Amino acid sequence: MEQYAICGGNPLVGEVEIGGAKNAALPILAASLMTDETVLIENMPDVRDTNILLQAMEAIGARVQRENRHAVKINGSLIHDLTVEGDAVKKIRASYYFLGALLGKYKKATVVLPGGCDIGCRAIDQHIKGFKALGASVEIAHGMITAEAPRLRGAHIYLDVASVGATINLMMAASMAEGRTTIENAAKEPHVVDLANFLNRLGANIKGAGTDVIRIQGVERLHGAEYVIIPDQIEAGTFMFAAAATRGDVTVKNVIPKHLESITSKLLEIGCEVSEFDDAVRVVASRPLGHTQVKTLYYPGFPTDMQPQIVVTLGLSRGTSIVTESIFENRFRYVDELIRMGANIKVEGNTAIIGGVPKYTGASINAPDLRAGAALVIAALAAEGMSTVDDIRYIERGYEDFHLKLQKLGAQIDKVESERELQKFKLKIG
Numbered sequence: 001m002e003q004y005a006i007c008g009g010n011p012l013v014g015e016v017e018i019g020g021a022k023n024a025a026l027p028i029l030a031a032s033l034m035t036d037e038t039v040l041i042e043n044m045p046d047v048r049d050t051n052i053l054l055q056a057m058e059a060i061g062a063r064v065q066r067e068n069r070h071a072v073k074i075n076g077s078l079i080h081d082l083t084v085e086g087d088a089v090k091k092i093r094a095s096y097y098f099l100g101a102l103l104g105k106y107k108k109a110t111v112v113l114p115g116g117c118d119i120g121c122r123a124i125d126q127h128i129k130g131f132k133a134l135g136a137s138v139e140i141a142h143g144m145i146t147a148e149a150p151r152l153r154g155a156h157i158y159l160d161v162a163s164v165g166a167t168i169n170l171m172m173a174a175s176m177a178e179g180r181t182t183i184e185n186a187a188k189e190p191h192v193v194d195l196a197n198f199l200n201r202l203g204a205n206i207k208g209a210g211t212d213v214i215r216i217q218g219v220e221r222l223h224g225a226e227y228v229i230i231p232d233q234i235e236a237g238t239f240m241f242a243a244a245a246t247r248g249d250v251t252v253k254n255v256i257p258k259h260l261e262s263i264t265s266k267l268l269e270i271g272c273e274v275s276e277f278d279d280a281v282r283v284v285a286s287r288p289l290g291h292t293q294v295k296t297l298y299y300p301g302f303p304t305d306m307q308p309q310i311v312v313t314l315g316l317s318r319g320t321s322i323v324t325e326s327i328f329e330n331r332f333r334y335v336d337e338l339i340r341m342g343a344n345i346k347v348e349g350n351t352a353i354i355g356g357v358p359k360y361t362g363a364s365i366n367a368p369d370l371r372a373g374a375a376l377v378i379a380a381l382a383a384e385g386m387s388t389v390d391d392i393r394y395i396e397r398g399y400e401d402f403h404l405k406l407q408k409l410g411a412q413i414d415k416v417e418s419e420r421e422l423q424k425f426k427l428k429i430g
């Protein structure tokens, strides 16, 4: 059983390189099947979710050729199966991107219904509504969802919620539908824009991505291209809050500072110094930090994927802070673990009321999901004494070399696989 062993108390200091955005890579990989020509994708994060998706693509006949750890060539000309299934792919949310991609290209797709992090009810009604508007029939049976259409026709689609997944799925399908599609109340997240840019590079005609209204003129076929995925906004934000929580000084490199504005502004508000460069940000936390209020919102608001990281940091800041989760209804499950480390947090409905404490203390804790897992690692790095974090497979879904990057910043963290390795770690830290 793999776990992180962590000895906390050291400020994180130094530089860290951010990888490609997981949540952009996943739809871009699926969309690369929409052309019969070869696509080269660079700045691909080497994380569990992208690797599972690549395996699923190979299973239906795509040729996947690794150029190096972060570059992959994909050719979707020999796809022989429009059914995507299997235990691994069932566990990741992004498997539903095969629906939009294959429906667009082949007018049919069957995909095992998605799982993903357990952070609340994750409806797909808006995806289904959109596919139907494009002329597809959609059926759910035996844990699989099938979308099928003799012809896809452009349509006017209003999303009841600005869902990232639905916007992405509909953008893919509509790219190869006949005529014009308008998606209103579209999601505006950077990874939505990245997918639109990628599809346009393949020859699609998508305008307005990054605004509420996306207009797509369908095309008959897409062609090959080379594409570099944007940096991961959430990985960057995680290291920025790790710097704050450990009272460190970290320069986060290879980022787009504009994507980090909501994160930067909260760090400034609580008393960190943040300097922005062309493709880097430096976070210095040299003074005691203060309290704030924050509500998670769609982009450009404060991301739900950064909610646990800010809670962990505010738990160590002076005064009372309030954090409201407005996107997912079950994203405070990690708070119980944090309380075991000495945090003073009360959750009422979708709000956490956080009374700052001077320190956390190390404990044996479980990562309940990807972002909460990363946040608990931050808590352990800031805590006095030794912690272990279990269920790190969740963290590895979305963070590449998390413990190695933290080690480079001076963290005492190791991945251990046995009691013996844990004892070795304890001896090493003394």
Ligand code: EPZ
Residues within 6 Å of the ligand: 023, 026, 093, 094, 117, 121, 122, 123, 124, 125, 126, 127, 128, 161, 162, 163, 164, 165, 166, 187, 304, 305, 327, 328, 329, 370, 371, 398
């Ligand atoms: C994406 O999930 C991300 N996942 C999530 O990141 C992220 O938390 C989320 O967007 C919000 O930013 C991927 O990109 C793979 P949504 P997604 O559809 O697409 C409701 C991480 O940690 N909704 O925008 O599933 C839904 O219930 C992960 O990297 C409907 O009601 O999110 C939720 O309340 C976790 N009907 C809200 O919208 C629908 O048809 C946002 O969901 C679809 C969604």
